[in-house]
Amino acid sequence: MMSETTMPPAVSVHTGEAAKKRMKKRHNAEKRLRAYGIIAISLAALALVALLYNVFARAVSVRTEHYITVAADISKDENDFLKVVKTAAREAFPFASGRTQKREVYGLFSDGAADDMRDAAEAGTLEAGSGIQRRFLLSDSVDLYLRGVFGTLEEREPEGALTLSEDGKTVLLQSTAADFNDALGLVKAGLAQQSERLRREAERQSAGIETLTARLPSLEGPELDDTKAQIEGFKAKRAQLSGQADALDATIMAQGGERLKLTNRMPSFFVRSNDGILKLTEVSSTTALGKPLIPLSGTAAGAWSLLSLDRPEIGRPVKDFQVALVEDLRAKDRIEEVTNWRFFTSSDSTQPEIAGIYGALIGSMWTMLVTFSLAFPIGVMAAIYLEEFAPRNRWTDFIEVNINNLAAVPSIVFGLLGLAVFLHFFGVPRSSPLAGGLVLALMTLPTIIIASRASIRAVPPSIRSAALGLGASKVQTTFHHVLPLAMPGILTGTIIGMAQALGETAPLLMIGMVAFITAVPEGITDSATVLPVQVFNWANASERAFDMRTAAAIAVLLGFLVVMNMIAIILRKRFERRW
Amino acid sequence: MTESSSPLPHAKFRCRGVNVHYGMAQAIKDNDIDIYDKSVTSFIGPSGCGKSTFLRCLNRMNDTIDICRVTGDIRLDGVDIYDTEIDxxxxxxxxxxxxxxxxxxxxSIFDNVAYGPRIHGLASNRADLDALVESSLRSAGLWDEVKDRLSSAGTGLSGGQQQRLCIARAIATQPEVLLMDEPCSALDPIATEIVEELITNLGETYCVVIVTHSMQQANRISERTAFFHLGELVEYETTHDIFNTPKDERTIGYVSGRFG
Structure with missing residues (x-):
């Protein structure tokens, strides 16, 4: 029997149907795993893009600042530049009347305008003389208004022809078409809202009446009388509220061309005509009452346009008068948008428009310098000793455990330690880069030691044997061969540690680096602030204009980080060799 | 020592009662051996027999292992190398x-070879160093292959070239003894042949001690062979005698291929 040759080849465990199924399952599992990986990396990339977009989209606004050009007199030995600015403001807008308007005129100008002139005077570049057109920095709120933060100003060509007639302090406007319908509609919508609110209030009174009425049967004596009186009170209030609502509704429904009042809770409307700007205070569909903010040159009929600003006056720091001034200047090309170098050359300030990042940047640089020059050599030396020279015993184990634990200590604890030890015991100057650098060095040390030890351990023992076999001493072996080979890893650990230190805020708050400091630190013992703390301070500031500066400061912090990492990567590349 | 014809060579190393412990485990048991100058001596034996450990006693490389303890008397030219005076x-x-x-x-190739002379201050100027590097590379038979790329990486050479570079590096320090711990086990047969030839040549000037797994290699290149087994120096004779007229039962078994 030649059974062996005649039998069909046996189905192997690796070729049968079941095997194919197993194979398919395995392939599917692999595909799934790859898909998970792609999803994970996409999510991470998305988060990064969102973060960067969020920061940079807001930060780009910092790239420009706004200036106003007006005439100003400066005598040769002027020193009160605040007064110069005030005088210039007053003379540029002589029609501003009353304290409020005058204050609003001054409010257009930044305090930085006077500083700029003082700087120019000190540099000897300030041109003295009267009637010279000069540029002044605009205040933060005007700057924000010009960026459209406080609503969008729309200018519209009206359909009808306008007739103006002065009526005391106000001007009566009459259009041949229903040009004021938009404004009227808004007023009516506002009134309707008000009426609705009144009716809701009335309903609440009804609910109160009902509850009290339900309680009546269970009461007696003086309590009963009190409740009854209360109910009467509610009823009276309800009647009053309903009456007010009815009156409002009637006003809204009236077709008689009655003018309705615009309040500061409604969008603002302006009319530009005869070189002036009027603010509308009352409107019907074809007529309006206007208050001249920029004086008109006359009442002749002519070209006119309607302006509207959707944000109500009460909801913005830039008032209607200022809006009128700015729009008038803008039309006359006296407002300029120029590149903002100030942000990179000045230090912190309470005025956002003149606040800059330079002081914090230099503070960060000094702090990082102190941190690096302490943490790097100490960390690397500790790692070398522990890895290459120390005997393995209970003591070195104990030290190792403690170093690993230190890496996990919350950073604020290091701040407390710095406060107690460096500031109080050793008397290191508060808020100084020296104090900050010391604390951050403590925080960074464990990271550098752990990374350096791992990196030193990863150097092949054959290299050590080769050097020792040639008669190199332990120290020579370590410094000629082990350390250069471990350097890329050590630098990677250092980057991680330094990056962590650069972005650290909490421990620095403890040692006073959160203080408001406008001077650029000139050394490691001067008071200073650092980038993350600056971000923290600006993020907490109430002025809107600090928003974009916060974002820009974050961008600068990220830039600093990138530069620092690039230096480390370049250094690492120089050390990186294969063996 | 009963060599009759040739004059008695100078014993470079004289070892008596050498014991090595790794912690509690004994790796070398009470070995006596004389290693002669200007010749090649082979240590053979099965894996774990202690031949490498013993080799590393000769230049105190075992010092770098914390748990390793060496006792006994090892003299280089009559001086105890484990003396506290010895660095x-x-x-x-x-x-x-x-x-x-x-x-x-x-x-770089140059820096590899120059490292020893540099740390020991053997060359007073650049020209001396260049000459020393060249002569070392020539002795290792590598000069012609690398003379045009001395500044390229030593790690970029082939395995056989790298090993010869290591030999050149060792020679450049101008040692008296060369210890080789299985220098050919990571090389292909052609590279092995070149290195073996080199070792034979080196044996004329240095005291060369080589640990090898290959009995053929020991047979080809060495004048004397020591057979180690379980930490014990079983037999130490001329290579010819070890392979042709071994006396100990264990040596006979090993060289005839019955175990190991």
Whole structure:
């Protein structure tokens, strides 16, 4: 029997149907795993893009600042530049009347305008003389208004022809078409809202009446009388509220061309005509009452346009008068948008428009310098000793455990330690880069030691044997061969540690680096602030204009980080060799 | 020592009662051996027999292992190398070593060879150093292959070239003894042949001690062979005698291929 040759080849465990199924399952599992990986990396990339977009989209606004050009007199030995600015403001807008308007005129100008002139005077570049057109920095709120933060100003060509007639302090406007319908509609919508609110209030009174009425049967004596009186009170209030609502509704429904009042809770409307700007205070569909903010040159009929600003006056720091001034200047090309170098050359300030990042940047640089020059050599030396020279015993184990634990200590604890030890015991100057650098060095040390030890351990023992076999001493072996080979890893650990230190805020708050400091630190013992703390301070500031500066400061912090990492990567590349 | 015809060679190393312990385990048991100058001596034996450990006693490389303890008397030219007066660093300059796996430094070929002379201050100027590097590379038979690329990485050479570079590096320190720990085990047969020829040549000027797994290699290149087994020096004779007229039962078994 030649059974062996005649039998069909046996189905192997690796070729049968079941095997194919197993194979398919395995392939599917692999595909799934790859898909998970792609999803994970996409999510991470998305988060990064969102973060960067969020920061940079807001930060780009910092790239420009706004200036106003007006005439100003400066005598040769002027020193009160605040007064110069005030005088210039007053003379540029002589029609501003009353304290409020005058204050609003001054409010257009930044305090930085006077500083700029003082700087120019000190540099000897300030041109003295009267009637010279000069540029002044605009205040933060005007700057924000010009960026459209406080609503969008729309200018519209009206359909009808306008007739103006002065009526005391106000001007009566009459259009041949229903040009004021938009404004009227808004007023009516506002009134309707008000009426609705009144009716809701009335309903609440009804609910109160009902509850009290339900309680009546269970009461007696003086309590009963009190409740009854209360109910009467509610009823009276309800009647009053309903009456007010009815009156409002009637006003809204009236077709008689009655003018309705615009309040500061409604969008603002302006009319530009005869070189002036009027603010509308009352409107019907074809007529309006206007208050001249920029004086008109006359009442002749002519070209006119309607302006509207959707944000109500009460909801913005830039008032209607200022809006009128700015729009008038803008039309006359006296407002300029120029590149903002100030942000990179000045230090912190309470005025956002003149606040800059330079002081914090230099503070960060000094702090990082102190941190690096302490943490790097100490960390690397500790790692070398522990890895290459120390005997393995209970003591070195104990030290190792403690170093690993230190890496996990919350950073604020290091701040407390710095406060107690460096500031109080050793008397290191508060808020100084020296104090900050010391604390951050403590925080960074464990990271550098752990990374350096791992990196030193990863150097092949054959290299050590080769050097020792040639008669190199332990120290020579370590410094000629082990350390250069471990350097890329050590630098990677250092980057991680330094990056962590650069972005650290909490421990620095403890040692006073959160203080408001406008001077650029000139050394490691001067008071200073650092980038993350600056971000923290600006993020907490109430002025809107600090928003974009916060974002820009974050961008600068990220830039600093990138530069620092690039230096480390370049250094690492120089050390990186294969063996 | 009963050699009759040839004059008695000078015993470079004289070892008596050498014991090595790794913690509690004994790796070398009471060995006596004389290693002669200007000749090649082979250590053979099965894996774990202690031949490498013993080799590393000769330049005190075992010092670098914390748990390793060496006792007994090892004299180099009559001086006890485990004496407290002796600096192991200086000893290793006299007793060079080549390792099993080629381990050039991740530096240029020139710097690899020049490293020893530099740390020991053997060359007073650049010209001296150049000459020393050249002569070392020539002795290792590598000069013609690398003379045009001395500044390229030593790690970029082939395995056989790397091992010869390591030999050149060891020679450049101008040692008296060369210890080789299985120098050919990571090389292909052609590279092995070149290195073996080199070792034979080196045997004419240095005291060369080589640990090898290959009995053929021991047979080809060495004048004397020591057979180690379980930490014990079983037999130490001329290579010819070990392979042709072994006396000990264990040696007979090993060289005839019955175990090991």
């Amino acid at each position: 192991p660093v200086q000893l290793r300059a006299r007793v060079g070593m080549v390792f099993q796996k080629p381990n050039p430094f991740p530096k």
